[in-house]
Amino acid sequence: MTAGIMEFWGLNEEPVATTPTTWEVAGKYILKSVGTENAALNNIRLTAALGSHGVPVPHIMKTTDGRDYILAGDGCYLLMEKLAGSHIKEVFEQDYASIAYETGIVIGKIHCAFMTVSDNQSGVNPFQQELTGWISRELSGSSLLTNSFWSICKCAP
Structure with missing residues (x-):
């Protein structure tokens, strides 16, 4: 291939x-x-x-x-x-608070960046579509989040 x-x-x-x-x-x-x-x-x-x-x-x-x-x-x-770094395997056995804080900062940056991206022809935000589409289905189906919990987690455009 x-x-x-x-x-x-x-x-x-x-x-x-x-x-x-x-x-x-x-x-x-x-x-x-x-x-x-x-x-x-x-x-x-x-x-x-x-x-x-x-x-x-x-x-x-x-x-x-x-x-x-x-x-x-x-x-x-x-x-x-290839990005520098490595996978964090045992997150709870390391500086969990620091890892969680840094992860939150990156997630916030990702969220802000995705909210600025839209399809120029349709005006549709692809991140919002994915969030309310396959991501919602996968998380809800995996029992990580229930459908009722997911409904209160929707992002505002």
């Missing part, structure tokens, strides 16, 4: 799958399959909005011919610099 794709960025390293739609490349990059050209454009737009609000986001690497993404026979791909 990803054979030869790194040539578009002038890289020889072979991607190593980390999820069904992402691959790590040379320990420095993440190759992401985003499905369609429209999804790539949305991804680029959201990354720019988040970055403009101070949210740490990966830099999207341009191809050797200056494109932000490539269309291949099996989909559309972005290459991004």
Whole structure:
């Protein structure tokens, strides 16, 4: 599926799958399959909005011919610099208060950034659509939040 794709960025390293739609490349990059050209454009737009609000986001690497993404026979791909850091595995065994506080700050920045993004043609806010769509369904269905609790957590546009 990803054979030869790194040539578009002038890289020889072979991607190593980390999820069904992402691959790590040379320990420095993440190759992401985003499905369609429209999804790539949305991804680029959201990354720019988040970055403009101070949210740490990966830099999207341009191809050797200056494109932000490539269309291949099996989909559309972005290459991004891998963010520094690591996953926090045992959050309660570390400085939980500090981690929770910093996480809250980032979530607030993400929320503010997403509220500024809308589809220029329809005026629809994609974050609001996702929040009230699949995110609501998944959280409600997982018993993390009940439907009645979810209804009081809606974001104001």
